[in-house]
Amino acid sequence: MKLSVTVLLLCIAGLAVADSAMDRVMTLIEAGELQGADAAYALAASVVDQSLLPAELTEGTEPARCGTPAVMEAIRLAELDDEAPLAAEAMALLARPSLTGPEYTLDSPAGHFKIHWTNSGADATNLAYATALANHADNCWAVECTTMGYDTPPSDLGLGGDTKYDLYIKSIASLGYTTYSGEPSDPTTFENDYASHIVICVGLSDNLLKVTQAHEFQHAIQMGYDVSEPTWFMENCATWMEDMVYDEVNDYVGYLQGGENPLRRPWFDIRSSQGLYWYGGCLWTRYMAIRMGTDAILDIWEKCGAVVGNNMLAAQGEVFQNHGMTWEQGFMEYACWRWFTAANYYSGCGMYDDEAALWTPGPYTFSFHNINSLPASGDNGVYPPETYGIHWIKVKLDNYQTGWVNMHFDGRDNFEWNLGVIMWDTAGDFEFQWYDCNPSTGVKDVGVNPAGWDYVIFFPAFMSITSVSHTYTFDITWSATGIEGDPASEPIGLSVSSNPAGPSSQVVFTLPAASDARLDVFDLSGRIVSTLHDGTASAGQHSVSLGDLTTGTYFVRLCAGGQMASRRIVFTN
Secondary structure (H helix, E strand, O other): OOOOHHHHHHHHOOOOOOOOHHHHHHHHHHOOOOOHHHHHHHHHHHHHOHHHOOHHHOOOOOOEOOOHHHHHHHHHHHHHOOOOHHHHHHHHHOOOOOOOOOOEEEEOOOOOEEEEEEOOOOOEOOHHHHHHHHHHHHHHHHHHHHHOOOOOOOOOOOOOOOOOEEEEEEOOOEOEEEEOOOOOEOOOOOOOOEOOEEEEEOOOOHHHHHHHHHHHHHHHHHHOOOOOOOHHHHHHHHHHHHHHHOOOOOHHHHHHOOOOOOOOOOOOOOOOOOOOHHHHOHHHHHHHHHHHOOHHHHHHHHHHHOOOOOOHHHHHHHHHHHOOOOHHHHHHHHHHHHHOOHHHOOOOOOOOOOOHHHOOOOOOOOHHHEEOOOOEEEEOOOOOOOOOEEOOEEEEOOOOOOOEEEEEEEEOOOOOEEEEEEEEEOOOEEEEEEEEOOOOOOEEEEEEOOOOOOEEEEEEEEOOOOOOOOOEEEEEEEEOOOOOOEEOOOOOEEEEOOOOEOOOOEEEEEEOOOEEEEEEEEOOOOOEEEEEEEEEEOOEEEEEEOOOOOOEEEEEEEEEOOEEEEEEEEEOO
């Protein structure tokens, strides 16, 4: 059955050109112009067989990076409109595929996978390609399941000929997709978990074959926890997993170098699916994994699997809480972390990630948010921050090394706003903290002491879930003697008893209130060489021995109470 042109003619009129047929269909769905089983069928066809779609949805398109989001949404829509004929058609499209020639099978060397392939017709490939996929698949299993500890996908109970996980090689309109349509749920658990199979496109380069299999196998694992979870985080995790399994490929970097991503579009909701954002959104997963350990992501999925239905944000909140933070604290710290990327990253800055320098061109600041002289006023411009979105407002401090720099922020009334503040010395130190704005007026006044700092970066964050426009204004002034509003007050303190430092040196940190605190030492590659403190600490001053290090330059970073501070030290024996 081909989707009725009559159904789509009015919908297609005026449709903006998107990257893929899947994007075009999803644009129609988001506009409310394609619904129910019609939408499910169109999504399934955009991934499996685009000849079933009107030409207006396919001409000039490129293959989708991953077809799984369309698959997931198609299944959900079909299940909601299951009496419609096209619902069954959609589910059939997403079930086990047939190949265009005689089907051959190959078991992977470790015995985890069965590869289905043919050597004729549109799906034609060869044994070498099937063998390469089998080897890469075994490696993905070894890393994701054996080493990282994720549950193996539930058994398909022999649907593919035996209980091995089935991979099909076909000519499709994406690099790959994973589907649970027609697959059994795991009979041994109460969870909303399903078996699945993966379809991989013919003709991929070996590096692309590697990361696509790592990506899609992560989706298979996710479906073994809970198929109700949101596709945005499924894609965040699957893209992050590409780099966990094949660190040398760095295919994910391409998502960060232009278009929609968390660096170039910081005002987007972190849950966004616009353009390729959810692939660049791997930075949210990457931040959590490096900040709390890679087991934190596994813990999130296990918590999702323990509760039927979409509870992704709640699961993330629980994991942050288990590491002494709230979700809100983690989100604000993530905004700071994104600032120290590309040209803003410096070797050993202590912001977790030695690949951050690759993410060029880096964090985007509107021209009217780049401020070189004070006083200055401004607003949100034409792109106000979405829910869980931010703007960076960068103030150069060269001519303001005395007195106080004061920020008066005024967000839209009766919504939740946060205001982050980064004090940045480009030679190697930074401090960060954030504030809750007044919930009624959206106002926050903050004063910072500019002495010794090159820049202050203010970043408003909108935290309410609403469709009302998220507007704000700000005024930044300089005062020779006076401070307006709250100082960057009661900050955490961090210092080293001597610099250059030696084995007997002490790292001194001060907390304004009792909180969880972590004190790490990084080398110039960004690697943690020692953790001096990790746990609760009382209010007041604490002293910890730096210990013995190899002669060189290091960074000491303190994270506590939603704040961060970093200090550069030179160690000599």
